[in-house]
Amino acid sequence: MLINKRLILSHFWLAFIVFGAALVLGAWQMFVRSPLNAWHFNPEFYYRSVTAHGTVMGYVFPTLVAMGFGYAISEAALEQPLIGRRWAWAGLILVAVGSVVAMIPVSLGLASVLYTFYPPMIGNPFYYIGVVLVVVGSWIWVALMSINLAAWKRDNQDKPVPLAMFANVAGSYLWGWTAVGAALELIFQIIPTALGLTATIDAGLARVFFSWTLHAIVYFWLIPTYIAYYVIFPRAIGGRLYSDAMGRIAFILFVVVAMPIGVHHLFADPQVGAGLKFMHSVFTGLVALPTLLTVFTIVASAEIASRLRGGKGVFGWIGALPWKNPIMLATALSFVMLGFGGAGGLINMSYQLDSTIHNTQWVTGHFHLIFGGAIVIMYFAIAYDLWPHLTGRALDSLGMMRAQLWLWFIGMIVTTFPWHYVGILGMPRRMAFYDYANPAISPQAFSVTMSAAGGLILLTSGILFLIVLIRGQFAARGEAGAYRFAIPLHMPVRIPVALNSFGLWLALMIGLTVINYGYPIAQLMVLKGTSVPAVYVGAAR
Amino acid sequence: MSEEKLYSLRNPWFSISVGITVAIAVLSAVAGLIWFPLLQPNLKLSGIWDAICSAAGVPGLSTQAGAVPPAFKTSNVVMTPEMLTRQDQVSIGRGATLAQRCAICHGPQGVSDANSPNLAGQYAAVTYKELNDFKTGARVNVVMTPFAANMTDQEMRDVALYYAYLPRVPSSLVNPNLTPPAIVVTGAPMRNIPPCGSCHGEIDVKAGSPWLGGQSAVYIKAQLQAFASGARRNDISEQMRNVARQMTAEEIDQVARYYEAQP
Numbered sequence: 001m002l003i004n005k006r007l008i009l010s011h012f013w014l015a016f017i018v019f020g021a022a023l024v025l026g027a028w029q030m031f032v033r034s035p036l037n038a039w040h041f042n043p044e045f046y047y048r049s050v051t052a053h054g055t056v057m058g059y060v061f062p063t064l065v066a067m068g069f070g071y072a073i074s075e076a077a078l079e080q081p082l083i084g085r086r087w088a089w090a091g092l093i094l095v096a097v098g099s100v101v102a103m104i105p106v107s108l109g110l111a112s113v114l115y116t117f118y119p120p121m122i123g124n125p126f127y128y129i130g131v132v133l134v135v136v137g138s139w140i141w142v143a144l145m146s147i148n149l150a151a152w153k154r155d156n157q158d159k160p161v162p163l164a165m166f167a168n169v170a171g172s173y174l175w176g177w178t179a180v181g182a183a184l185e186l187i188f189q190i191i192p193t194a195l196g197l198t199a200t201i202d203a204g205l206a207r208v209f210f211s212w213t214l215h216a217i218v219y220f221w222l223i224p225t226y227i228a229y230y231v232i233f234p235r236a237i238g239g240r241l242y243s244d245a246m247g248r249i250a251f252i253l254f255v256v257v258a259m260p261i262g263v264h265h266l267f268a269d270p271q272v273g274a275g276l277k278f279m280h281s282v283f284t285g286l287v288a289l290p291t292l293l294t295v296f297t298i299v300a301s302a303e304i305a306s307r308l309r310g311g312k313g314v315f316g317w318i319g320a321l322p323w324k325n326p327i328m329l330a331t332a333l334s335f336v337m338l339g340f341g342g343a344g345g346l347i348n349m350s351y352q353l354d355s356t357i358h359n360t361q362w363v364t365g366h367f368h369l370i371f372g373g374a375i376v377i378m379y380f381a382i383a384y385d386l387w388p389h390l391t392g393r394a395l396d397s398l399g400m401m402r403a404q405l406w407l408w409f410i411g412m413i414v415t416t417f418p419w420h421y422v423g424i425l426g427m428p429r430r431m432a433f434y435d436y437a438n439p440a441i442s443p444q445a446f447s448v449t450m451s452a453a454g455g456l457i458l459l460t461s462g463i464l465f466l467i468v469l470i471r472g473q474f475a476a477r478g479e480a481g482a483y484r485f486a487i488p489l490h491m492p493v494r495i496p497v498a499l500n501s502f503g504l505w506l507a508l509m510i511g512l513t514v515i516n517y518g519y520p521i522a523q524l525m526v527l528k529g530t531s532v533p534a535v536y537v538g539a540a541r
Numbered sequence: 542m543s544e545e546k547l548y549s550l551r552n553p554w555f556s557i558s559v560g561i562t563v564a565i566a567v568l569s570a571v572a573g574l575i576w577f578p579l580l581q582p583n584l585k586l587s588g589i590w591d592a593i594c595s596a597a598g599v600p601g602l603s604t605q606a607g608a609v610p611p612a613f614k615t616s617n618v619v620m621t622p623e624m625l626t627r628q629d630q631v632s633i634g635r636g637a638t639l640a641q642r643c644a645i646c647h648g649p650q651g652v653s654d655a656n657s658p659n660l661a662g663q664y665a666a667v668t669y670k671e672l673n674d675f676k677t678g679a680r681v682n683v684v685m686t687p688f689a690a691n692m693t694d695q696e697m698r699d700v701a702l703y704y705a706y707l708p709r710v711p712s713s714l715v716n717p718n719l720t721p722p723a724i725v726v727t728g729a730p731m732r733n734i735p736p737c738g739s740c741h742g743e744i745d746v747k748a749g750s751p752w753l754g755g756q757s758a759v760y761i762k763a764q765l766q767a768f769a770s771g772a773r774r775n776d777i778s779e780q781m782r783n784v785a786r787q788m789t790a791e792e793i794d795q796v797a798r799y800y801e802a803q804p
């Protein structure tokens with residue numbers, strides 16, 4: 001039962017509009033720094049563009065998808081109208097206003113600091129204030145998700161929380177806590193310096209705070225995708241979810257072990273001790289677990305669906321899956337990208353191998369494959385699945401949807417495989433200009449050109465996606481029925497309290513954060529003389 | 542469901558999950574903070590506590606002792622973006638009087654015809670820093686050093702603010718349409734040279750980087766050669782020496798002519 005359709009639809013539309021704009025910037029970035037472009041402009045434009053692209057793709061777009069999807073789940077899974085409707089609108093408005101406030105200084109070239117902030121570089125204060133507003137808007141969502149769950153639990157004391165809502169709330173708690181790191185960095189360090197209240201900044205401490213956010217934020221991006229795997233995919237292909245408990249455990253593991261691992265982004269930083277880096281590495285190894293559980297459960301669910309349709313044999317059942325169904329296609333393509341991306345991730349997570357690809361284009365190639373590829377393709381699937389229920393009109397351009405998903409997949413492979421490769425050749429990331437005439441760089445020219453071509457394919461796919469949604473808004477009216485989530489093979493009647501509540505897991509999440517972050521943060525805060533002069537960007541010319 | 546007690550050691554979900562978490566945390570701490578550091582002889586650790594401190598990142602005391610002091614004077618100016626950015630009429634007035642001594646070489650309007658550097662419109666922090674460096678001997682020039690030698694800190698601030706207040710005067714060779722040389726716009730990444738414009742203006746202005754527009758080509762060239770040869774070494778953290786050492790003679794000529802023609 002979806003009641004606040006306009007609220008949900010507004011989140012998705014805003015998300016996809018900003019996504020479309022940032023996608024154009026991405027394709028442009030890839031083109032200007034490729035050999036296809038004769039270099040003739042101010043490199044500052046490149047950093048402006050990367051700041052805007054990164055901020056929108058990293059903070060605004062996924063946050064809006066998680067929020068919109070979260071409200072949809074709350075209403076559909078709990079079968080109760082959203083509590084706090086006005087607050088939800090206020091949250092959306094905060095995100096929208098925050099994005100505009102942040103993007104104005106960026107477009108004026110006053111805050112080309114990149115979305116990771118990079119202190120001691122300091123840009124215009126409004127950029128950071130805008131980002132804080134986006135985060136505050138999303139915290140309203142975090143609060144609403146837990147309020148809605150609590151209200152439902154009060155009225156349904158003996159029922160297990162539906163998996164979709166359980167996962168959704170897990171994601172919201174993870175985000176609520178992980179965003180604290182960047183918020184501390186912004187509010188206590190960067191914004192005071194940007195306002196001119198202090199002239200120096202402890203960049204090492206700021207980076208530690210940012211790493212607190214940086215790892216778990218990727219799981220926040222990922223959770224809508226995983227929710228779609230568990231509760232949309234099996235239903236959409238006419239099957240059942242293999243195991244409800246496995247799903248709960250996977251999301252619980254994300255909550256517990258996504259936090260105490262962020263220092264793996266600081267392997268090359270001197271301000272954190274080697275022993276703490278090792279502890280973070282150990283927990284980093286553990287976060288593979290929920291993904292392995294998920295792959296197993298979802299493949300098993302696909303097999304169930306296929307055998308129900310008459311699929312036979314050890315591998316023969318794969319052919320019997322409903323491949324024409326866009327959700328089927330998206331999930332399969334997402335898995336392939338997740339597999340390649342996961343293999344790359346194994347390199348990043350090991351201290352020694354990481355040093356060979358640190359700060360190279362390998363890293364950007366990697367996260368585009370996982371985030372832009374495996375995760376975002378499921379955002380498309382979520383939109384395709386929800387749209388008829390939100391608009392009350394059928395999405396009937398199935399062929400176009402399939403073409404769009406294939407193009408996204410092909411585009412992503414064509415873009416990111418060469419992108420990884422040039423990273424191995426040593427091409428640094430976050431640079432506007434590469435002199436391909438130089439014999440040391442010229443071997444990268446072909447691969448970068450290929451990536452640029454891939455960028456155009458992705459752009460085409462993005463445009464196609466928006467066309468499908470717009471056409472959906474104008475299609476003939478048709479009742480889509482109630483919005484439902486996948487039913488597990490064995491419907492849980494009684495489940496352990498541990499799998500139905502969050503207290504224990506939040507305690508472990510916070511406890512591990514304290515263990516793994518407490519000392520480095522305390523030490524850097526106490527040490528004197530660790531601050532450096534701020535470097536203001538976009539200063540008077 | 543509601544009667545089951547979660548926070549009890551008898552609940553296996555509680556005891557197992559907490560137990561595993563604590564076990565992993567303790568084992569990884571023992572391995573990372575004690576065992577692995579002790580396996581590394583080059584760390585020369587004196588015991589378990591020393592190993593823990595080293596692996597946790599407690600700053601060592603010995604790091605300072607090993608630093609070799611340079612054989613020459615380095616700049617003692619701490620450069621911040623805020624330095625001398627506030628206009629102060631009284632200070633400017635005093636500076637105008639003091640600057641009369643400088644006019645023979647730097648020109649009555651802060652613009653020189655004799656290849657001494659122009660000072661009109663230069664950032665006050667830059668003028669202040671250079672005077673300071675002449676005074677301390679971090680930057681050496683037989684002609685200029687004696688003039689800075691007797692200036693007080695306040696006098697240097699006053700002159701600096703005065704020259705910053707004077708308007709920049711474009712040279713007679715000004716040609717704003719000149720295409721900038723590649724090294725100004727893109728630098729030379731393979732030689733580790735950032736674009737000149739990312740510090741000296743047009744792309745961005747970084748604290749302490751002098752305004753170069755309208756400066757005589759002879760002066761710019763001489764300074765770049767001095768940085769390259771090490772004759773001038775007052776730039777903090779070798780910011781300019783690292784750049785100039787990697788530049789070709791041709792590039793030095795190009796940038797000198799380019800900046801001379803800028804307003």
Ligand code: HEM
Nearest residue numbers: 026027029030054057058114364372429430431455458459
């Ligand atoms: C047309 C498709 C896309 C292309 C060609 C593209 C290209 C790029 C390029 C060239 C950069 C700058 C890399 C650097 O200089 O280090 C970048 C950064 C980034 N991209 Fe994309 N992008 C695309 C789509 C996406 C998507 C779909 C997402 C995620 C939803 C995304 C997320 C990001 C983020 C977060 C950054 C910031 C990275 C940083 O600051 O280093 N991009 N992208």
Ligand SMILES: [Cu+2]
Nearest residue numbers: 214215264265
């Ligand atoms: Cu990470």
